[in-house]
Amino acid sequence: MKTKIITAICLVLGISASAQNVNNIQMPELLNKNSRQTINVPNILGYQTLKCDFHMHTVFSDGIVWPTVRVDEAYNEGLDAIAITDHIERNPSKKDVAGDDNSSYEIALPRAEQKNILLIHAGEITRSMAPGHFNALFLKNTQALDTPDWRDAFAEAKKQGAYFIWNHPGWKAQQPDTCLWWDEHTELFENGMLNAIEVFNEKEWYPIALDWCMDKNIAPHAASDIHGINSEMYNLKDYHRPMTLVLAEERTEESIREALFANRTIAYFGNNLAGKEEFLKAFFEAAVEISCFKEKGKEKSYSIKNTSDVPFFLSSEDKSFTIPANGETILMIKNDAENMYAIKNLFIKGTENLQVSLKLQD
Ligand SMILES: [Zn+2]
Ligand SMILES: [Zn+2]
Structure with a gap:
């Protein structure tokens, strides 16, 4: 009788052991749940307010992360759309990382589709001042912008239907004591190659750039320009990363494109909003x-x-x-x-x- 009981116990244990290896015990409670945050901003004036960061880097220029990490960060932080904007002319990782100026987009795209993040094909035209650094969005072939003369790079981007953002206009490395608008910017603006300006970049706000935007009807943007790991860089407990709010008809890339060219943006950085009076008033009244x-x-x-x-x-x-x-x-x-x-x-x-x-x- 006693032997039968022991055999029965062993059988039960045996069955459970085969279903669950006793020498490989899973502890999923240790893993981060990576739940998506919500960014609470109201939809206004009949548009959806999309949360977008159009400036960031990966190992395909001077960033330190793989392109899919940018998608995961954007998903976790509640963004709708991102553009990976690796430097076109400068890639210090070139000897260690193969690929070209389109690689970061191509690698990140399947992940973006999987996580429902809109990924915009882009690159950062990286020239000395003037004109300085510009992001070109909605590109088809970023590699083609790698030209000796900056004017050829802009012409090529324009041919591909690009939307141009003047990045960090007051960046000390290029404008040490000033934040100036140069003749080259007038030239670009008059040729439809200066659609937006970052009034905020990374941790810097350039008030004069907002004046340019409002005076000339240019879209104000805010962006992270993140090179490292976003959660290491920003205090995400108290703030969101800097971003551009885009007032779009739908949550699609085509709608974002239409809204950007129509200057329907608000720069959102820290607790601040910067943009057209009608948009900020509508935001306040809706909130x-x-x-x-x-x-x-x-x-x-x-x-x-x-x-x-x-x-x-x-x-x-x-x-x-x-x-x-x-x-x-x-x-x-x-x-x-x-x-x-x-x-x-x-x-x-x-x-x-x-x-x-x-x-x-x-
Ligand atoms: Zn830059
Ligand atoms: Zn950059």
């Missing part, structure tokens, strides 16, 4: 909900809720207050009080904030 919950004589109390990741820092002559990101604040106001505020983190010019009057109905 914020105001309701009156108490009235006592001339005084009224309002609840102001913000459903976006962007806090709003409001300031008037006599009052400053914050509407926190994804939060609420209470505002007490007298009926005859001034109701015009500057939003200190929303920029419609380099040194000019969006002004709003709160809709304080009952």
Whole structure:
């Protein structure tokens, strides 16, 4: 009887051992779940607000990661679209990494399709100032831009239907004490080869570049220009990476292209937004909900809720207050009080904030 019981136990153990190797015990709880973050920004003016980073590097120029890593980072951080913009003329890894200027796009594309990230074929035209560095987006063959004369590179990109972004105009390596617009930029602008400017790059903001954008109707962008690992570089606990918000009809590459050429962009960096007044006003109004919950004589109390990741820092002559990101604040106001505020983190010019009057109905 005793032997039978032991045999039965062994049989049970034997069966379970064959299904689960006792000398290879899996511990999936140790692995990162890599769940996708949500970036809370409202859709405005009938468009979808797409979260895009159009400037980053890989081992195919002077970055340190494989192209698929850029897709995984973008997926995890909640982006919709990216462009890998390896330097066309400069590749310090050339002797260790085979391939050409199209390789980073070709390698990343299957991963992007798998993760539903829109990947835009691009490259960084890397020349001395002027004209400096430009990203060319929507290319067909990046390799063809590797020409001795910079004007030939721009002409080739234009032939391929490119959208041109002037990168980091105030980068100290090229403009040590200034941030100047050169004659070459006028030439490019007049020939349709300067569609956008990075008013923010990596960790630098160039207020004067926003003035150029608004004066000449050029699209403002913000981008990471990431070379290393994004989560190592940025404080992703408190902020998103810098990005360009694109107001697109649909979440497709063709829609992004149409929106970019129509200048429907907002630069989003840290807690700041920079762009056209109509876009920032629409953003604020879509993100914020105001309701009156108490009235006592001339005084009224309002609840102001913000459903976006962007806090709003409001300031008037006599009052400053914050509407926190994804939060609420209470505002007490007298009926005859001034109701015009500057939003200190929303920029419609380099040194000019969006002004709003709160809709304080009952
Ligand atoms: Zn650059
Ligand atoms: Zn770059």
